Amino acid sequence: MGIVPLWGFQLVIAIALSFAFRLNKALVIIAANISIPPMIPIILFLSHYTGRIWMGEKAQYLSFSRNITLELMWQNFFQYVLGATTLAVVAGVIFGGLTYVGLKLFKRRQS
Numbered sequence: 001m002g003i004v005p006l007w008g009f010q011l012v013i014a015i016a017l018s019f020a021f022r023l024n025k026a027l028v029i030i031a032a033n034i035s036i037p038p039m040i041p042i043i044l045f046l047s048h049y050t051g052r053i054w055m056g057e058k059a060q061y062l063s064f065s066r067n068i069t070l071e072l073m074w075q076n077f078f079q080y081v082l083g084a085t086t087l088a089v090v091a092g093v094i095f096g097g098l099t100y101v102g103l104k105l106f107k108r109r110q111s
Helices: 010-020 025-032 040-058 070-110
Strands: none
8 A cells, every 4th residue: 555646545545444354453554654755766666667568659758857847747647646556556466475475484384
């Protein structure tokens, strides 16, 4: 939930989902806090880059310049939203799977 482009509501939605799916609330809060300041540039870049998959020929490429306008931001917004949602789902599946496998191995070693 920390990657989903619902800035400001990520933690609230994550806690609500933890109640709905009967998950450990403390672990959900810790995992949802991936969007901390040092990670935000990485998340934004990967989201925009991932969005290029869905945009096809209409994909925008990042240009690092000082000439940022609202029009330029709007042109990149849809690509970012698609990419962030895709990145969130993929990251959730990968890290959820790794956690599941890790816990199964840890439980097996204790038995």
